[in-house]
Amino acid sequence: MQRMVEWITDDEDPRIADYRDVRERDLVGRRGLFVAEGAVVLRGLLDSPFALTRSILVAEARLPGLSELLARVPPGTPVFAASQAVMDTIVGFPIHRGILALGETPPPRDPASMLSDVGAGGLVLALSCIANHDNMGGLFRNAAAFGVDAVVLDAGCCDPFYRKALRVSVGAVLQVPQVRLLPGADMVSGLQAAGFHVLALSPSGTEDLASIGGGGRVAVILGAEGPGLAPEVLARCETVRIPMAAGFDSLNVATTSGIVLHHLRSRSGDAG
Amino acid sequence: MQRMVEWITDDEDPRIADYRDVRERDLVGRRGLFVAEGAVVLRGLLDSPFALTRSILVAEARLPGLSELLARVPPGTPVFAASQAVMDTIVGFPIHRGILALGETPPPRDPASMLSDVGAGGLVLALSCIANHDNMGGLFRNAAAFGVDAVVLDAGCCDPFYRKALRVSVGAVLQVPQVRLLPGADMVSGLQAAGFHVLALSPSGTEDLASIGGGGRVAVILGAEGPGLAPEVLARCETVRIPMAAGFDSLNVATTSGIVLHHLRSRSGDAG
Incomplete structure (x- = not known):
C-alpha cells in the first residue's frame, strides 16, 4: 500500500x-x-x-x-x-x-511509580551526570539489548532525545522506559526505597564484577568517565569494579554498561 | 626541568x-x-x-x-x-x-612471528573489516584494558593510526602489539596454525558466551556490525553469541569486545 x-x-x-x-x-x-x-x-x-x-x-x-x-x-x-x-x-x-x-517527548513520569512497576528479577540502569551524547546513546542501546526494565537519569545527565544520542542508540531511547529525576533528588535513596539492591560501578569498587550473583531486583549506577561517582553515592551502595590490566584502568562508560548488564543477565539466566 | x-x-x-x-x-x-x-x-x-x-x-x-x-x-x-x-x-x-x-608508523611485522610470541593463556583479538574509526579506537581501548597480547587486523580494516581512532583509543593503539595481514591472507588458518583456539562472535553463534571457559591460547574474531563475519569464517571456528532481549540483537562491535574480553579474563582469573 x-x-x-x-x-x-x-x-x-x-x-x-x-x-x-x-x-x-x-x-x-x-x-x-x-x-x-x-x-x-x-x-x-x-x-x-x-x-x-x-x-x-x-x-x-x-x-x-x-x-x-x-x-x-x-x-x-x-x-x-x-x-x-x-x-x-x-x-x-x-x-x-x-x-x-x-x-x-513523553511527559515526565513519577520515578517512584515507574520503579514500583519493575517486577521481581527486574534490572534498572541508573545514570549520573552522563554528559556525552554518544555515550548516552550507547548506554540506551545496551539497556535495550539486555532487556533493562527502566533507565533512571539524574538531573546532571544530557538529553537522550538529542538527535545524535537517538542515532547512536539505534532507536533504543524510544523503546526503553525512562525517568528523569528532579535536581537535588537522591538517586540512591529512591532506588533503595523502591526495594532495589544498588550496585555502583567504580575503578575503586571493593567487589569484582565476576563475583556478583544475579537474581532479585537490581539497579546499576554508572557515572561519567573521569570524575566517576561521588563518594556519598559509593558509600551507600555495594561497589563493584571491573578488573583491568596493570597500568590501564579506563573503560568507556557505555562499554562498561554492556559488560555489567551481560554479566548480570547471564547470572540470572535471562536475557530479558 | x-x-x-x-x-x-x-x-x-x-x-x-x-x-x-x-x-x-x-x-x-x-x-x-x-x-x-x-x-x-x-x-x-x-x-x-x-x-x-x-x-x-x-x-x-x-x-x-x-x-x-x-x-x-x-x-x-x-x-x-x-x-x-x-x-x-x-x-x-x-x-x-x-x-x-x-x-x-611501525614497520610491518610478520604475523606468524608475532603470534608465536604469545604465551600460554595468551589472548588475541582478531578484527575483520572494521571500517569505522571510532569502533577501531574502542576495540583497542578494550584490548589494552583487558591485557590482550596482540591485535590482528585483516586487510579490510581501517587504519588504527588514524587521528580519531588514536584519540578514541585513549592511546591504546600505541600500546597493544598489532599486526596487519596482507590482502587475501587467511586469518582463521593463520591463528589455528599458530595454535590458537578461535572463537568467532556472531548473533547466529551456537554457544552462549557465558558457557565459554577460559584458559589456553584463545583468539576472538570480530567482524563489522551489519554484515558480520563471512560464512566461511564462521564454519571453521567455535561460534559464540551474546544472548539479547527479544526483538533486539544489535550490539556495537567495541562494546561486544569489552563483554567478551571481560568474560574470558574473568574465567581465566587474570586481567592481564
Whole structure:
C-alpha cells in the first residue's frame, strides 16, 4: 500500500517549519519535540510505547525504499516529501539519510511509580551526570539489548532525545522506559526505597564484577568517565569494579554498561 | 626541568610542514607518519614500545601544564611551540587541545612471528573489516584494558593510526602489539596454525558466551556490525553469541569486545 504524501516545494513552507536549521535547533532544544534521523530511528519511533510521531519528512529518492516503513505511519500523521535539494535547504546541511521525523517527548513520569512497576528479577540502569551524547546513546542501546526494565537519569545527565544520542542508540531511547529525576533528588535513596539492591560501578569498587550473583531486583549506577561517582553515592551502595590490566584502568562508560548488564543477565539466566 | 622548545612564528615554516592542514592529510594518509592529538595520546606515544615520536607541536598557553610530559620527550626529538593563532593556521582549524605530535608508523611485522610470541593463556583479538574509526579506537581501548597480547587486523580494516581512532583509543593503539595481514591472507588458518583456539562472535553463534571457559591460547574474531563475519569464517571456528532481549540483537562491535574480553579474563582469573 502506497502511503499518501504531502509535497513540499518551498523550503519556507510553514508545514515544515520545525525541520528548519536542524543543527542550530539541536543546540537550543525544541520545547517538547525531538528530531529522529534515519530509517532505524524512525522504526524505533513508530514502535515506541511512549513517544508520539508528529510528522515525517522524506527525500523523494528515498520514498520507494521506505514504502514498507511509511505504510505503518498512523493515518493522521503527515508524511512530507521534498526533492533532495529542497530538503537539504530546509535542514541546513546535506542530509544523506534523507529521512527525518519529529517526535513528541513523553511527559515526565513519577520515578517512584515507574520503579514500583519493575517486577521481581527486574534490572534498572541508573545514570549520573552522563554528559556525552554518544555515550548516552550507547548506554540506551545496551539497556535495550539486555532487556533493562527502566533507565533512571539524574538531573546532571544530557538529553537522550538529542538527535545524535537517538542515532547512536539505534532507536533504543524510544523503546526503553525512562525517568528523569528532579535536581537535588537522591538517586540512591529512591532506588533503595523502591526495594532495589544498588550496585555502583567504580575503578575503586571493593567487589569484582565476576563475583556478583544475579537474581532479585537490581539497579546499576554508572557515572561519567573521569570524575566517576561521588563518594556519598559509593558509600551507600555495594561497589563493584571491573578488573583491568596493570597500568590501564579506563573503560568507556557505555562499554562498561554492556559488560555489567551481560554479566548480570547471564547470572540470572535471562536475557530479558 | 624545563624542556627546550623551538618557536614557530610563521605558519609556512618548513619545520612544521607535516602539521599543515591536518584534516585534509587525514584523508590522504601520511606515508609512514601519523598525527597524535591531545596529552593522553601523546603519553601513549612517548610510552609506546613500537612507535617513534618524530616531533611535537604545542600551543604556547599549554606549555606550563605540559612540562612534566614534555620533560620525558627524548633529547633529539624537537618540540615546537607556537601561539594559538599560528597553531590554528598551521593545523587548519581551531585546535582546542593545543597539542599535536607526529609519530612514525611501525614497520610491518610478520604475523606468524608475532603470534608465536604469545604465551600460554595468551589472548588475541582478531578484527575483520572494521571500517569505522571510532569502533577501531574502542576495540583497542578494550584490548589494552583487558591485557590482550596482540591485535590482528585483516586487510579490510581501517587504519588504527588514524587521528580519531588514536584519540578514541585513549592511546591504546600505541600500546597493544598489532599486526596487519596482507590482502587475501587467511586469518582463521593463520591463528589455528599458530595454535590458537578461535572463537568467532556472531548473533547466529551456537554457544552462549557465558558457557565459554577460559584458559589456553584463545583468539576472538570480530567482524563489522551489519554484515558480520563471512560464512566461511564462521564454519571453521567455535561460534559464540551474546544472548539479547527479544526483538533486539544489535550490539556495537567495541562494546561486544569489552563483554567478551571481560568474560574470558574473568574465567581465566587474570586481567592481564
